[in-house]
Amino acid sequence: MKKFINKVNDVLVESLSGFAMAHQDIVQLHLDPHFVVRANKASNKVALISGGGSGHEPLHAGFVGYGMLDAACPGHVFTSPSPDQMLAAAEAVDAGKGVLFIVKNYAGDVMNFEMAAEMLSVPNATVLTSDDVAVENSTWTSGRRGVAGTVIVEKVVGSLAETGADLAACKALGDKVNQRTGSMGVALTSCTVPAAGRATFDIGDNELEMGVGIHGEPGRRREAMRPADAIVADLVAAILHDLKPAAGAEVLLMVNGFAATPLMELYLLYHSAEKLLKAQGLIVSRSLVGNYTTALDMAGASITLCLLDDEIKQHWDSPVHTAGLRRGC
Amino acid sequence: MKKFINKVNDVLVESLSGFAMAHQDIVQLHLDPHFVVRANKASNKVALISGGGSGHEPLHAGFVGYGMLDAACPGHVFTSPSPDQMLAAAEAVDAGKGVLFIVKNYAGDVMNFEMAAEMLSVPNATVLTSDDVAVENSTWTSGRRGVAGTVIVEKVVGSLAETGADLAACKALGDKVNQRTGSMGVALTSCTVPAAGRATFDIGDNELEMGVGIHGEPGRRREAMRPADAIVADLVAAILHDLKPAAGAEVLLMVNGFAATPLMELYLLYHSAEKLLKAQGLIVSRSLVGNYTTALDMAGASITLCLLDDEIKQHWDSPVHTAGLRRGC
Structure with a gap:
């Protein structure tokens, strides 16, 4: 460690x-x-x-x-x-x-x-x-x-x-x-709890954990590493299956890093996800990309969709002044 | 990779x-x-x-x-x-x-x-x-x-x-x-350039690279892993040796993550650095902590000090509206 x-x-x-x-x-x-x-x-x-x-x-x-x-x-x-x-x-x-x-x-x-x-x-x-x-x-x-x-x-x-x-x-x-919100994550590495001093779970050099939790809890399945587009397609499909948005629904798309994944890759995931959502007729009108809900030092990311309405949009867009999120203040 | x-x-x-x-x-x-x-x-x-x-x-x-x-x-x-x-x-x-x-x-x-x-x-x-x-x-x-x-x-x-x-x-x-600005970084891991597909440099499980560059260029020396306070003391000493601030000078303290280091550790480094600077009689009146200048997927961080004056403070504090830094807009 x-x-x-x-x-x-x-x-x-x-x-x-x-x-x-x-x-x-x-x-x-x-x-x-x-x-x-x-x-x-x-x-x-x-x-x-x-x-x-x-x-x-x-x-x-x-x-x-x-x-x-x-x-x-x-x-x-x-x-x-x-x-x-x-x-x-x-x-x-x-x-x-x-x-x-x-x-x-x-x-x-x-x-x-x-x-x-x-x-x-x-x-x-x-x-x-x-x-x-x-x-x-x-x-x-x-x-x-x-x-x-x-x-x-x-x-x-x-x-x-x-x-x-x-x-x-x-x-x-x-x-x-x-x-109205659904998320799903994927891990490329484990995290390491300082007091434990070793990885929470083992994962191979060519493996990923689909559906991992933010403490390294097991997800849906262990898979061989795949291209980003294929990973995103599965994450988005799982979320849409759950949220069942109406045709033409307006969504907020969040790509969240678990800590060790570079911004460059998070934006690549965002690109993949937004293209996919648009192709399905959804309107992506709000976004958030970055490390907002991390899992210690895990490499990985999650996708979150929130089905917007006027009330949620109004309160999403309003000023905020915190260390982690700041806008209009 | x-x-x-x-x-x-x-x-x-x-x-x-x-x-x-x-x-x-x-x-x-x-x-x-x-x-x-x-x-x-x-x-x-x-x-x-x-x-x-x-x-x-x-x-x-x-x-x-x-x-x-x-x-x-x-x-x-x-x-x-x-x-x-x-x-x-x-x-x-x-x-x-x-x-x-x-x-x-x-x-x-x-x-x-x-x-x-x-x-x-x-x-x-x-x-x-x-x-x-x-x-x-x-x-x-x-x-x-x-x-x-x-x-x-x-x-x-x-x-x-x-x-x-x-x-x-x-x-x-x-x-x-x-x-008026000096920085120095430390790496715990290498970064991996996608086109190369393998780590830019080798580093042992108990080693760090003091003074690493943001592309994985060699620093001053390879060392055994040490407590954060000892690492910070060396980084801060090197920067102060270069900047030679006057007694009681006012500084901006930036702790920058290289991408894979969690915010929890970056704030711990900030705590260590600010304590040290205060103990040396400097006034830390501005701060920035986060991943702002990264090195692909490297685990590591850098410390930056900027000697402030009224002009620099005024322009540091002013509104900004970018994806990476936002305040007052």
Whole structure:
């Protein structure tokens, strides 16, 4: 294992501290327990809180800021944050209109966020993201995994929350976006958890894992390496099979890197996917390409489609000011 | 070699096409010869053009847009663009106030940009970037290599050009920023050029290359893997030895990923570097962390310091609207 770290036990705090130092105009870090809030607390809005195991950066702390999250609770690498983190974060950012938790569907996260929700004295609700169409049930999940589509949920609901919308409206929009969003990933290499010190799974020099999870969970099948167009065709087909868009539907196309795949290849995947979608009569009117929901140091990528409507487009296009996504601010 | 590609010969065009499709609000791609311009041509300003071999994305096409470049000329992977690309780009973006070429100091780039400059009928000047303090002369360079500091030059001069400043003023600021900027990188793995199909250099499982170039050129020395703090201490010491900042000087600290290093580790490096600089009495008042000048699929990172003054700060902080860097737009 070659990583830029000091002691394995210090990785999280040192990385979060660097993040907070580099973006002190946007975020503030609390260390006991760990959570990240906006540098300037928002008022008169539903407070949006997300979190989960670390190793998926910029998700979630990188999306704290105007137009997206109010707080993020980072757990240790690939480990759920604890309820005390979520409670402390909720108390810090509650602005009198309730708290909405945005939680990726992994057993540990779901359990701990539920526990926090029960203990919390202010009105709250939860949006569970489950956009990964690859598999039902997986290493750490009952049902479908929440993956890169979570970024779209956070952006769109984050925008609505800034308008002063109430808790029920924010939850409803989050659920709607999740239902209209599908993702599927492919790995070319494993990732390596620092504390484990070795690859999470073995994969041959000419193999890929179709439908891999963002923690290296198994996907649908192991295959021989293929041209990008063939890989994209299978990913897109799986997502469209799930989303069943109407003819001529308008979509957001996201190509997300798992960390070790160069931007040059991500744009090549984007080209392949957009051509394919257009050939099927879909309108690709919004895009996002880059490393937004990563899997430590994995080489690989995922494709996400979101079926747009006027409400989702309006909130996708609105200003946002976070470390990981910035526009109009 | 596992990469998301189709045919090796199509990588550049497919990737550029995906880039242009994903960012059609910002850029427009020309294919014969290859160059990228702003979607909306600017008027009444010096036209800024950069370029170089591909494989360093988002550099340079990702920095075409308001507040930075007017055009970028991408060569094939790690190969200089040709004079006809530069001429065509210059003719497309010239707005009557002359053309400034921003060129990283590699023999092929320098030669071809010089040729284009001689053939160009409009007033022009060149800023040569040479911020890599690691070595004098290298595989493709006489003198010092231009690396991640080029992003700072493009951002700062790009901002000045938007004010309507003349060619001489833009060139002078570019030269000043280059002189006040130093970088040094470290590789944990090689990169793999698609057409070669194998690693550019061999490196052991417990080795790193201090001072590596962004094409995998040799650095200062091969070493055994060390803790991040020790690596950062050597990189920062080398840069400070070169820049010789005054006591209490204000700096921009950039931690740049070479592509395969996760954001989590880049922020850990940032934390280490900022602590060290503060301990030496320097003021770190601006930051940039992420993959901005990459080396195909290399795992590694570089640190860049820029000695700030009021003029540089003003132009660093100004709005910018590109695919790779966006703020205030």
